[in-house]
Amino acid sequence: MPSEMILLLGVNHKKTPLAVREKLALSSGYDEPLELLGKIEGIKEYYLLSTCNRVEVLVSVEEGADVQLALSRFLFGDALSPEEFQQYLYCYRDSEAVHHLFMVAASLDSMIVGESQILGQLKEAYRHSADKKCTGPILNRLLHKSFSVAKRVRSETEIGSSAVSISYAAIELAKKIFGTIENKRVLLIGAGEMAELAAEHLVGNGATDVVVCNRTLENALDLAKRFNGSAVGLDELFDQLGRVDIIVSSTGAPGVILHKKDVKPIMRDRRNKPLFFIDIAVPRDLDPALNDLDNVYLYDIDDLNNVVELNKAERDKEAIKASRIVDEESLKFKEWLAGLGITPTIADLRKKGNQVVQLELERTLPRLNNLTDKERKSIEKMAHSIASRLLHDPMIYLKGESCKDQSAMKVDIFRSVFDLDKKP
């Protein structure tokens, strides 16, 4: 095994409630946290990912270095005590860490499995780390690999396109109610990421008008700009309800913001044109009793999950295919990682030397006539000696203590100079 260890620590939406994730999310960008991370003793390469649904650090450390506690301190800061954060934190090593990273990149670990945003977020996070030279040969390779795994999963399975996501479920339902989404108007209450994703899908399916309604108008404007829509404040919510068809609500409000008695008169004004409410906020924004009104259809996140369940068999098939790809790529990476050790590299180098000598001897000897056995043996010996002599210095360099902390990089360069990873 190489002298490095890959370690991945993080929290995600599966185990950690939103309230905790919010505290951990990095609001100030990547630069400052990366600097902090670099100060931790024993870390050689590091990379940091922060999205709404997850915060993860990926590092390569000296074998035996104990950085787990320091890393979790870094993640949680002063937000939580060690006893508290233990229940949320996950920690993977080596091949497990690789596997997890590939799962994340391929969007198999996402809240909305198959959504494509995560890959962009991963790439951006990597760019920050790479710009600051935080990553080295192992993480560079690993992260590039994770991008290609994600692409492979996307092109070889239907995970991205088929009925995998909650947004998809919302579209399905909208189609059952409206027949088509073409020219339907969408109102987003709250400007969160989920709402954005749902809106993206709706617009992608032909919805025309997007109105963003948010407490802070500034955020609403930002999001509205993305869809060429308009932005309004929360006080205009009721006016808007008369004009739109599909409402996606995702505010962080603690209680219900829209009651049955508010919507009832609106239905009269709308001449009973159907209203389709999607409540993806937790806790819920919309009064469940809305669903009792004629021509009003309300679905919360669990209901949408039920629709997704309908297509579960199909999705499971695709997910199995996708995780097979991830497994395969993880294994390949493990092999590459193992090759980074000095001993196998030296063995590979010797083997390569022998191969070259053998090849050349086979070519030359038949052309030399009248050789005695003794002469033939001398020539063979000489060829082997030349090869050994030539390889001697590089090997000494490889084994040398000179720049030990960069041995991984050294091995990597070495292997590419001598082309040792070429498949036969």
Add this chain to the structure above:
Amino acid sequence: MLSEVNYLLFNAVLLVSFVACAVYLVFFFSQREHLRKVARIIFLSSGILQTLYILSRYLIAGYTPITSQHEAVTFFAWSVTWAYLSFHWRYSVKNFGTFVSILTLIMLVIAAFASRAFEPLTPALQSLWLPVHAGVSVMAYGFLALAFCGGLMYLLQERELKSKRFGFFYSRLPSLESLDQLNSHCVTTGFVFLTLGIISGSAWARQAWGTYWHWDPKETWSLITWFLYAAQIHQRLTYGWRGKRAAVMAVIGFCAVLFTLWGVTFLLGGVHSYAK
């Protein structure tokens, strides 16, 4: 000779309609796309056979075959079938054919149990008004029957969507919007025919009995039916009644239609009763 052909034709109609209904049902369960095309072709054949059967009966009897129970119900089935097929050119509503084919088959089976004998026409019915009045009325029933099927489908789909269980019907039934459009289209068309039927009937009554309207039970019930549909259309246009209410109204309206067709004949009697 012709009467034998006539007899066989009706059995053929029954058989073909049964097959169409069966294939539609298999399609409904399996959702295999090629079955739908097969079913539609069989249903179209059934429609053509029904037309031939009614023509052959016309040739034998020498008058429009719409006076006995058997004839009226067969004509009803024919109008439902052709209303559906004509509707189909303009709109495609997912799995609508399954429901319509079941309704048609039920009517044809009822017709099969009624007497197929040819009865001489009473003098009052020997008029050119007979095909006009009865034909237009039965066409109205055909479209109203479609609205009824659409209404049932709407109520089923609405229940799935509201209860959030997403079971068997959810994936198989079309969107609420398309069912509501179907309802609006069929009720409007049916209502126009119904109005024409009542006007032509009243004109005929003036000619035959001297008064436009004399409160025969069938007339009364037609009027009640007419008001039910008129109310629905009025509400849709003014208050935007749609969706569930429109669907319920279509079902209630059709019950009134059925009562006008059968209930009146068997329970209340009157000049419209079929020849015994």
